[in-house]
Amino acid sequence: MKAILNDPAGAVIGLDFDGTLSPIVPDPAEAVIHPEAPEVLAALGDHVRAVAIVTGRPAATALELGPGLAGVPGLVVLGHYGFERWEGGRISAPPPPPGVPRAEAELPLLLDSLGLSEVSVEDKHRAVAVHTRRAPDPEGALAALREPLAKLAEKHGLVVEPGRMVLELRPPGMDKGQALSLFLAERAARSVMFVGDDLGDLAAFEAVRASGLPGVTVCSGSAEVTALAERADLVVDGPDGVVELLGELVAAFGRL
Numbered sequence: 001m002k003a004i005l006n007d008p009a010g011a012v013i014g015l016d017f018d019g020t021l022s023p024i025v026p027d028p029a030e031a032v033i034h035p036e037a038p039e040v041l042a043a044l045g046d047h048v049r050a051v052a053i054v055t056g057r058p059a060a061t062a063l064e065l066g067p068g069l070a071g072v073p074g075l076v077v078l079g080h081y082g083f084e085r086w087e088g089g090r091i092s093a094p095p096p097p098p099g100v101p102r103a104e105a106e107l108p109l110l111l112d113s114l115g116l117s118e119v120s121v122e123d124k125h126r127a128v129a130v131h132t133r134r135a136p137d138p139e140g141a142l143a144a145l146r147e148p149l150a151k152l153a154e155k156h157g158l159v160v161e162p163g164r165m166v167l168e169l170r171p172p173g174m175d176k177g178q179a180l181s182l183f184l185a186e187r188a189a190r191s192v193m194f195v196g197d198d199l200g201d202l203a204a205f206e207a208v209r210a211s212g213l214p215g216v217t218v219c220s221g222s223a224e225v226t227a228l229a230e231r232a233d234l235v236v237d238g239p240d241g242v243v244e245l246l247g248e249l250v251a252a253f254g255r256l
């Protein structure tokens with residue numbers, strides 16, 4: 001944190017979206033960014049080398065659920081765990097993986113055969129997520145789905161990304177750690193902070209450590225995921241705590 005405060009112009013601030021900038025809600029389509037986040041990120045963007053949102057969401061979805069984000073100076077959104085990039089209004093991405101629609105087509109029958117028709121499927125185009133949060137027994141449904149979804153993913157050349165009451169089938173070859181490492185190198189960062197809440201963010205925590213830069217890992221804490229808090233330098237109280245921390249950083253920069 002000291003390095004970031006002493007030299008904000010060299011700092012890259014990486015942030016996850018769901019559970020970090022946006023409070024967790026039952027329906028993924030109804031998630032919305034914390035009301036104070038766009039303003040605080042905009043203020044942060046004026047001081048630091050770059051603000052990057054690194055998310056499992058498609059980049060365009062993060063921007064839709066985060067009105068005001070597009071105005072954050074220099075913002076980069078690395079969507080789909082880094083496969084996709086939004087910057088200055090443009091999205092770049094590799095061709096969509098053919099395994100995703102094939103796996104998705106098999107899902108209804110599979111879910112029926114498991115008696116899990118109450119779970120919900122989120123079509124993310126480059127990935128497909130199976131959510132159990134709104135099922136009668138979310139943990140039980142998640143456990144019942146692990147093995148069948150692992151087999152389905154393997155059959156179609158995909159991997160399973162586990163998260164908060166969700167198992168996502170997505171292409172291999174990228175994760176938030178690789179995405180963050182590439183971004184740090186591209187921006188010649190002199191320090192780094194990464195803020196996340198879920199298992200997918202562990203790779204980014206590792207990337208902070210592997211970068212050799214002065215860095216700080218921050219967990220947006222919840223009772224649902226403890227693995228991240230155990231590995232974080234700092235734990236704050238969910239998206240409210242994240243916004244408060246970022247606000248404190250901005251205030252400190254203002255005093256420099």
Ligand SMILES: O=P(O)(O)OC[C@H]1O[C@H](O[C@H]2O[C@H](CO)[C@@H](O)[C@H](O)[C@H]2O)[C@H](O)[C@@H](O)[C@@H]1O
Nearest residue numbers: 017018024025026028031055056133164165166
């Ligand atoms: O990398 P992230 O930005 O954290 O995205 C990870 C997944 O987040 C979303 O699901 C989570 O948030 C939902 C809305 O609050 C919640 O209902 C769900 O239980 C959480 O797992 C999103 O729907 C997924 O596609 C993302 O991969």
